[in-house]
Amino acid sequence: MSDNPPDADAPTASDSPRRAASLDSAANEAIELMFFAYRDFTDVADRILEQHDLGRAHHRALYFVGTGQDVTVGHLLDTLNITKQSLARVLRRLIDLGLVVQEVGAVDRRQRLLRLSGEGDALLQELIEAQRRLLREAFTEAGTERLEGFRRVMLAIMNEEDSARFNRRKRLR
Amino acid sequence: MSDNPPDADAPTASDSPRRAASLDSAANEAIELMFFAYRDFTDVADRILEQHDLGRAHHRALYFVGTGQDVTVGHLLDTLNITKQSLARVLRRLIDLGLVVQEVGAVDRRQRLLRLSGEGDALLQELIEAQRRLLREAFTEAGTERLEGFRRVMLAIMNEEDSARFNRRKRLR
């Protein structure tokens, strides 16, 4: 679009070969923020899961079954982006432990509607509360006026498909 | 501190049984933001790693070897929080591929100082640039004035140990 820009030192568009240096260094820093923050975020749940001999995959399945409505196996596969066989192993365990129960779909009897048992919900709430506490404390420490910045950047990091999924889920609640 | 607060409906401290509802719902939302944003953040690197038949563990080792100074095996173990045996497998591969080279420590000859070969650095830069681009575009989309909010919240999510590690690394650069 613009050859020979009038001011060669001025910040340029983000896809230009000569990028704003501050955006680049902020992004460099953010690479590490993502790594360390996500690790500590998952750690608080991992400690609870360990006591129940469950892994992260069980946590994710439990979460989306428990926070969704009329969740089918297909929905779960879409949300988690894993193969049917991977999910089956995880779901099998949760069902055998009595944390998840299946019902034949009322409209489409091929579907298996998944929901949490009382026990399953209790575990999920424990997991959610542990992560919620960490985040609540982080928001308070950072100052709640910064929350909107955090939200907007995280949303922008997400790809189209996931932000659509996120908004769809949010609408349902 | 304050029994029988004057206004029972007012938001209370974050560790009180009656918490601010808005903080809780923001935290609930953030649980999903963390999940989806991190997944898409790692995906851009995973696509590159796939072409080289490498995994995330290789990425992490490559990253901390390449961005640190005089990195030893011990430092890497501290940073990654994995066992020596897990790291050995990953490092073995990177060394065999010629992406990482080892030198005997000058001060302590028991140590193995790790650094990237030219080829290793080229791959690391490719990986960093992919994630940096995603983040840069997210910052621009969200508005760069929100960046500080994102930074502060992410820092607050990190535990003591990791934020100390983060600041130590930042100081070195």
Place this chain on the structure above:
DNA sequence: GGATTTATGTCAACAGTCCTGACATATTTT
């Protein structure tokens, strides 16, 4: 109503990453 598609489940095999436990070597520190 028979053919096709869809939703789900399952068997088998393989790969990557993490773990525990045990032991070996070289080097530094006490």
Place this chain on the structure above:
DNA sequence: AAAATATGTCAGGACTGTTGACATAAATCC
């Protein structure tokens, strides 16, 4: 010289993800 430290390695197990092949039941298409 003995103990501690930094690193490496062998063996085996767990979890989570993959591909490929097949099976069943129910819905949909023509």
